[in-house]
Amino acid sequence: MRSDCLYTVVLRTKFVKIPINTPVLGKEELSAVVSVVKSGGLTSASKDGGKNVQEFEKSVRTFTKSKYAVSVNSGTAALQAALYALDIKKGDEVIVPSFTFVASANAIASTGAKPVFADILKENFTIDPESIAKKIKKHNLSVVEDAAQSLGSTLKGKQTGTFFELGCYSLYPGKVMTSGEGGVIVTNNKKLYDKLQMIRNHGMVKGYDSKIFGLNLRLPEINAAIAKIQIKKLPKFIQSRRRNAKLLSELLSDTKIKIPFEGKNEKFNWSLYTIATKNRDSILKKLNSKGIGAAVYYPTPVHKIPIYKIKSKLANTDWIIGEICKVVLPIKQEFYPGNPNSQIAICTLASISLLDDLKDSGILSNVAILGRLFSENKGIDSMIQYVYENRNIKKIILCGKEVWGHKSGHSLLQLHKNGIDENYRIINSVSPDPYLTVSKDMIEYFQKFFCLSLLISFFFLYSATISSGVRSNSSDA
């Protein structure tokens, strides 16, 4: 590995934006798309859909443990199709949270029915069952789960989207997996399944025999081909997101920020990592100025959007929007463990984008990498923990000045200063930096196994900065 390459990417990260969510697409998706293009079968208006659509739907059935799955061309289309299948029409009312993406209400409006907005729970921002109860006018109602963002989340091991008659997922690129644009509906009800297949295809079964109302909601084959690959990767994506969420929560746990948490028996897919804070605007400004793509989700509750403008008393919704509105932080789905069999680890607190660059440079296959979003002492701890747990790793390369000097005074450089000899081997870490809480075991492990060949090139490049007291200049969010 050439150190000057690494240096270049370290510098570049300062200017690279970390988006909230970016799709993770690879060679497999590319070749699946190429195959569709070569085949010429770009779509199929047959009842069951094309080859890729069918394969994707089969995987969705398996993943969600549902009897049936019908793919469509967006999450919005999935909601529309579900409502059409339940014969929702003008004169009906559909209860929906106001604190959601506008698509939930728009899909209702598209049937001619009236959205009736319910409030949310303060603790987790999801729809409040008591608020629903107050708005119910008749019984034996159907439930459509708008699980657009929650594919892969579970309650007591059961997938969200599978608790009621119909569950709708979005495959938009900001979601945990994508098809470009797309959506999918799951159900265990054969009648609804048959209807959904027709609804996505102008109500047709064969030829031009429209039996019920429908639209062209078909998922094109190219998108289905991407989705078919992505759903195979979904468990890994979720695993990485879960790990990243845990790390973020560790980092933010000592602050006044309200961080998201999983309730009993809940497992999130961590599609979004939402925080609530009174300092929303200043935090956002600071994050954005550092290229971190945090944003307010959602700045206006749906009942206040001009097309709805309904006077509803939704106390918790108003509270969350007005006072401490949710801020979504980026949460990448790749943890960048690199090659777990590698003997070399590159550790950086600097930026996930750096790791993107490293990955693109092709060296990821030769290194085990740990990347972090923010530099905090806990970040360093878990980095050490990772290296400690991965017994293959014999060498660590530290990059990013935050690793070396930190505002609270702790740093691996400090450890280096305190305990390594001229050969960069830790020889005495009995009194490491007081702010660096590294367990004795870990230190012993360092003493025994690690040769910090590290810094070498970086040390010289950054030595001036370090000696002039980088700690106080740390650029943490």
Ligand SMILES: Cc1ncc(COP(=O)(O)O)c(C=O)c1O
């Ligand atoms: C809660 C919710 N419902 C529906 C949708 C609509 O999905 P799509 O953008 O795929 O149409 C989204 C998309 O972000 C969503 O977040």
